[in-house]
Amino acid sequence: MDFLDLRILDIVDILLIAALLYYLYKLVKGTVAVNIFIGITIIYLVGKLTQFLQMEMLSSVLGEFIGVGMFALIVVFQQEIRKFLLMIGSTNFARRRKFLQTLKLIKDDLETPNDIESIVSACENMGRTNTGALIVVQRNTSLDFVKNTGDKMKILVNQPILESVFYKNSILHDGAIIIEDNFITATRVVLPVSNDRTIPLRFGLRHRAAVGITEKTDALALVVSEETGQISYIKDGEFVMYDGRDELINKLKADLV
Numbered sequence: 001m002d003f004l005d006l007r008i009l010d011i012v013d014i015l016l017i018a019a020l021l022y023y024l025y026k027l028v029k030g031t032v033a034v035n036i037f038i039g040i041t042i043i044y045l046v047g048k049l050t051q052f053l054q055m056e057m058l059s060s061v062l063g064e065f066i067g068v069g070m071f072a073l074i075v076v077f078q079q080e081i082r083k084f085l086l087m088i089g090s091t092n093f094a095r096r097r098k099f100l101q102t103l104k105l106i107k108d109d110l111e112t113p114n115d116i117e118s119i120v121s122a123c124e125n126m127g128r129t130n131t132g133a134l135i136v137v138q139r140n141t142s143l144d145f146v147k148n149t150g151d152k153m154k155i156l157v158n159q160p161i162l163e164s165v166f167y168k169n170s171i172l173h174d175g176a177i178i179i180e181d182n183f184i185t186a187t188r189v190v191l192p193v194s195n196d197r198t199i200p201l202r203f204g205l206r207h208r209a210a211v212g213i214t215e216k217t218d219a220l221a222l223v224v225s226e227e228t229g230q231i232s233y234i235k236d237g238e239f240v241m242y243d244g245r246d247e248l249i250n251k252l253k254a255d256l257v
């Protein structure tokens, strides 16, 4: 039985294709690129059908179309291809180091765990005073490509610092901040805004930017709404539901392990 003759490499092959499809889906989810992709697939299938039915004229027209299809794909998906390459290329070296540490291959205690309690307390206080905030916590994917849009710095995270950054009269309050290993490493950062049309209209640019960065990278985002004071936790481009402070802290801790 030939089909049961599965090698380890075949399994790796299938897993890699699954990962590739997952990342492609993450990139095009909710964007017009999905419709373009469906359009291209339909043209390809109709082209194959006309070849099979030997409809010479239509088949040669569609054949020509498919012939230049590769270049058309590069042009049409230019943005998505760029983000995809960025996503692959920006996996943070520091995190690879962490992986080696967990395997006990290198010894290094330099990394500080994120002070989740302080971050959540700051968000709660900002919520009470209707102070808008956008906090992005880096995980494996490096956020250097967005950090360049803001001001780089290195400040140890604590509750008063977070609140004063987003204080309405502060010069740093606009845009997002990036937290890396318990340090604020950038402020006034401009994030990629999500094109997802399923996001409810009541959410404006701050929330869309949080969805955008968590779609393109594995970072976590916390948004405090200036209008409602509500704290939203966003991961993988989706709003994560939680019930109260403790559950939010537990979810964040679990996601940051």
Ligand SMILES: Nc1ncnc2c1ncn2[C@@H]1O[C@H](COP(=O)(O)OP(=O)(O)OP(=O)(O)O)[C@@H](O)[C@H]1O
Pocket: 132, 133, 134, 173, 174, 175, 176, 189, 190, 191, 192, 193, 202, 203, 204, 205, 206, 207, 208, 209, 224, 225, 226, 227, 228
């Ligand atoms: N691309 C972006 N990257 C980072 N921050 C952004 C971006 N776009 C908007 N913001 C921030 O969001 C603020 C505007 O928020 P807006 O009112 O549109 O969002 P919202 O989701 O409705 O939030 P809120 O509920 O707080 O009003 C801006 O002042 C800016 O600080």
